[in-house]
Amino acid sequence: xSRIRTLxxxxxxxxxxxxxxxxxxxxxxxxxxxAMTGGEAFRFASEVPLDVVLxxxxxxxxxxxxxxxxxxxxxxxxxxxxxxxxxxxxVEEMLRAGAVGYLxxxxxxxxxxxxxxxxxxxxVVLATPAGAGTLRSLMGAPVRTE
Amino acid sequence: xxxAGEKGPAVGPQVIFGIxxxxxxxxxIGPGLEDLGVEPGQLVGVNLLELxxxxxxxxxxxxQALAGETLTVEREFGGRILSVFYQPVFDDxxxxxxxxxxxxxxxxxxxxxxxxxxxxxxxSLLADLSNALTREVLDPDAVLRVAxxxxxxxxxxxxxxxVRTPGADRLEPKTVWHVDKEARKAWYDWRAQxxxxxxxxxxEAEPLETPHLLDLENASxxxxxxxxxxxxxxxxxxxxxxxxxxxxxxxxxxxxIDVARGERKGAFTEEDVALVIEVxxxxxxxxxxxxxxxxHRVAREDLVKFQALADAxxxxxxxxxxxxxxxxxxxRVDEAGIKVAKEDIWSTxxxxxxxxxxxxxxxxxxxxxxxxxxxSISPDAGEMVVYVDVFSxxxxxxGTSLGxxxxxxxxxxxxxxxxxxxxxxxxxxQFKALVEASPDFIAIANLDGSxxxxxxxGRQMIGMDPDADVTTTRIPDYVxxxxxxxxxxxxxxxxxxxxxxxxxxxxxxxRGQVIPVAVASFLVREPETGEPFALATVQRDITERLAxxxxxxxxxxxxxxxxxxxxxxxxxxxxxxxxxxxxxPVQALAAVDLRLGLLSRKxxxxxxxxxxxxxxxxxxxxxxxDRLRTLLFDLEPPDLEHGLTGALQRAADEIFDSIPxxxxxxxxxxxxxxxxxxxxxxxxxKEAMMNARKHAEAHNVVITIAxxxxxxxxxVSDDGVGLGPDPVQSTPGHRGLFTMQDRAEIxxxxxxxxxxRPSGTLVTLWLPVPHPSAE
Numbered sequence: 001x002s003r004i005r006t007l008x009x010x011x012x013x014x015x016x017x018x019x020x021x022x023x024x025x026x027x028x029x030x031x032x033x034x035a036m037t038g039g040e041a042f043r044f045a046s047e048v049p050l051d052v053v054l055x056x057x058x059x060x061x062x063x064x065x066x067x068x069x070x071x072x073x074x075x076x077x078x079x080x081x082x083x084x085x086x087x088x089x090x091v092e093e094m095l096r097a098g099a100v101g102y103l104x105x106x107x108x109x110x111x112x113x114x115x116x117x118x119x120x121x122x123x124v125v126l127a128t129p130a131g132a133g134t135l136r137s138l139m140g141a142p143v144r145t146e
Numbered sequence: 147x148x149x150a151g152e153k154g155p156a157v158g159p160q161v162i163f164g165i166x167x168x169x170x171x172x173x174x175i176g177p178g179l180e181d182l183g184v185e186p187g188q189l190v191g192v193n194l195l196e197l198x199x200x201x202x203x204x205x206x207x208x209x210q211a212l213a214g215e216t217l218t219v220e221r222e223f224g225g226r227i228l229s230v231f232y233q234p235v236f237d238d239x240x241x242x243x244x245x246x247x248x249x250x251x252x253x254x255x256x257x258x259x260x261x262x263x264x265x266x267x268x269x270s271l272l273a274d275l276s277n278a279l280t281r282e283v284l285d286p287d288a289v290l291r292v293a294x295x296x297x298x299x300x301x302x303x304x305x306x307x308x309v310r311t312p313g314a315d316r317l318e319p320k321t322v323w324h325v326d327k328e329a330r331k332a333w334y335d336w337r338a339q340x341x342x343x344x345x346x347x348x349x350e351a352e353p354l355e356t357p358h359l360l361d362l363e364n365a366s367x368x369x370x371x372x373x374x375x376x377x378x379x380x381x382x383x384x385x386x387x388x389x390x391x392x393x394x395x396x397x398x399x400x401x402x403i404d405v406a407r408g409e410r411k412g413a414f415t416e417e418d419v420a421l422v423i424e425v426x427x428x429x430x431x432x433x434x435x436x437x438x439x440x441x442h443r444v445a446r447e448d449l450v451k452f453q454a455l456a457d458a459x460x461x462x463x464x465x466x467x468x469x470x471x472x473x474x475x476x477x478r479v480d481e482a483g484i485k486v487a488k489e490d491i492w493s494t495x496x497x498x499x500x501x502x503x504x505x506x507x508x509x510x511x512x513x514x515x516x517x518x519x520x521x522s523i524s525p526d527a528g529e530m531v532v533y534v535d536v537f538s539x540x541x542x543x544x545g546t547s548l549g550x551x552x553x554x555x556x557x558x559x560x561x562x563x564x565x566x567x568x569x570x571x572x573x574x575x576q577f578k579a580l581v582e583a584s585p586d587f588i589a590i591a592n593l594d595g596s597x598x599x600x601x602x603x604g605r606q607m608i609g610m611d612p613d614a615d616v617t618t619t620r621i622p623d624y625v626x627x628x629x630x631x632x633x634x635x636x637x638x639x640x641x642x643x644x645x646x647x648x649x650x651x652x653x654x655x656x657r658g659q660v661i662p663v664a665v666a667s668f669l670v671r672e673p674e675t676g677e678p679f680a681l682a683t684v685q686r687d688i689t690e691r692l693a694x695x696x697x698x699x700x701x702x703x704x705x706x707x708x709x710x711x712x713x714x715x716x717x718x719x720x721x722x723x724x725x726x727x728x729x730x731p732v733q734a735l736a737a738v739d740l741r742l743g744l745l746s747r748k749x750x751x752x753x754x755x756x757x758x759x760x761x762x763x764x765x766x767x768x769x770x771x772d773r774l775r776t777l778l779f780d781l782e783p784p785d786l787e788h789g790l791t792g793a794l795q796r797a798a799d800e801i802f803d804s805i806p807x808x809x810x811x812x813x814x815x816x817x818x819x820x821x822x823x824x825x826x827x828x829x830x831x832k833e834a835m836m837n838a839r840k841h842a843e844a845h846n847v848v849i850t851i852a853x854x855x856x857x858x859x860x861x862v863s864d865d866g867v868g869l870g871p872d873p874v875q876s877t878p879g880h881r882g883l884f885t886m887q888d889r890a891e892i893x894x895x896x897x898x899x900x901x902x903r904p905s906g907t908l909v910t911l912w913l914p915v916p917h918p919s920a921e
Contacts, residue, residue, distance in 0.1 A: 012729070012730075012733040012734075012737070014733065014734055014737040015733045015734075015736060015737045015740075017737070018736075018737035018738075018740040018741050018744075019737075019740065021740075021741060021744055022740050022741070022743065022744045025744055025747070025748075058728075058729075084728050084732040084733055084736060085728060089785060105732070105733065105736035105739075106732065106735065106736050106739065106771040106772075106774075106775060108736070108739070108740065108743075109739060109740075109743050109764075109768075110743030110744070110746055110747065111743075112740065112743070129800060129803050129804075130799075130800075132799075133796065133799050
């Protein structure tokens, strides 16, 4: 079983370094590249075959646009958004742009590798407090909790 | 005529004469010749038939004697009355040879006889008159008729009485008598033709003191009606001598008696005059008696009438004597419940009016003879006000006091009406003063639109001269053309239908300026019939009010704009802080968290003993991350794209995440309000929800959004433990409650926090919505 080829894109250097450290320590993943802007991430993805892209939502060139551009690639990678923000609008926006996962940075803890692996395996993971609301909104259901 | 046998001793001188058959005097002797101025025997040889040819009566007598007849005749001759006895002289064979005559002068005898007869007549006349006076005392006309008839028969041919007309300065003919029946009849016929104005002026009759001879000789020269009348009488009855005697009663001329004679009776003798005077005195007495009786009768009748009048009068009437005794009191006095003290009227007056006023009335009566004024009397029937007139009575001629008259008129109703009128008048004056002093435009117009009145304030408002005549103006002169249309199409029909109209309109000043006014117009109705007869209007200049309203609206708009800017600025600052916190501290903490996770795995493999310590560090970082996340949530500006309802739903979703509290946001009636207002409402409601989560232990939270009182109302209610007796004061650590109230008040609204029954908390927030973007 080959390692999951991963691109990590985050404009916060400390965060980027932490993410790289965590995934490199995980035998399931091979971090093949990093990017600090959306543009860099897209160029890398269009040149290097990738399985998954962990994409920060708020960074130069923007998260949703980058996700959308990647979805248009001949072999599009799985895009998982990661963000310190978790407003329902943002989550919904990323999902519409093609992301299949949304991870809240403050809630990941030591589960990053597991969550990312599940997304690569085809699951949809919304590890954010706004996940349920976003889902109901996307489905057009009444925004109400009984 | 007297006969020979009646001749008494007073026979005068005689003449004896004789004639032959031819009438020639054969004898003429006797002492009587001297009185005739003839010498004895002087006439012998003179034919007496020839001598007395111009005296047919004498010739006749002589011839009768020569024809053999014995006769006695009485003749007036040379101013003497002679009684002549004729005796024919026969011869032996009875043939008349002549005649003898004895002439006796009976002048004196006849005079004495006449005096005696006249005396008898006069005595009889006076007796008749006395009888008539006694008998006909109530009929002076009858007395006068008897008097003038008897008097005329006794001493005259024509007699008349003139009687003074009461109340006029003249005398009118009353009774006329003529001794001759035919003449009387002719007189009555003739009198009907007399001019009606025939009278004797009093001024002419008044000076007559004694019997007065009327100058009938010159009567035809008189020109006044009375004189003309006398002249005609004189001519008619061939009068020669007239006598006029005044009738006086107690010095007052009451009439005159006229008697007149023709040539037959000659001049009036002293006895005649005395008789006339005596009759006149009796007539005057009769007239006076009759007048006195009549006056007495009239007075008596008048008294009865006056008393009946006083009895029937509605007024209270009394007469008292100078001593204060009751003389007369009409029934009204008793009916009014007044008990008059019969011997002391003044005690009664004091009882009614009080002693001081009683004294005042008495004093005024003594000094001025009169007092009048109102008195209140309290009869059984209730309070009564009378107007009393008290006055001294005195005899009109003599001036002697006759006591006191009292007349009291019931003026209770009148005084009440007067008082009501005075009050009404006073009210009217007050209303008028109010209208005159009002700065508002107050006007009255006829129903046809012609103006009757505009008050001074109104005139000033529209720049009209204070003395201008408004009655030549019409309603259109006072309003702008648009207002006139509004008036004709809306206001006037409304006023006619409902009686009034209120609203806003424009007045037009004399210079054409438009004055905005608040108007109240109404119909003025006739109080009795309710028929409308005028239009009245009160209009207040609202220029300043409108300006103030505009300024207020402007101020509110500015305040809203300021508030919006404030909220925007606050939100922008919050967003900036949130972004800054998010961009670095949050990322850094997340990175630390990731690395700690990595470290934890490695320690588990290489140094498991340190794992516990690492767990503590991880918990601290996780706690810090949570607190930071809550702070970010607080700082996050609301996303109002889906309205306040959507924003609060997302907030509730976040707040009540991972706890079992159920919640619902009811925003079906959310009004359209500015974003600034919604943002404030959002923060306060979110604070309330966070309090509910932290302290309430509620099972259910309900959030409702609605428009109320030109504002936005948001209620957050829970069924939790509540906040104790005084929600705001008694719960420590709830600074959020004050913050909510402060925020609401800064925005011009309010926020109340109450306990619910049976348990729970209700937060009610209301924020104003600035005009005009109301719900």
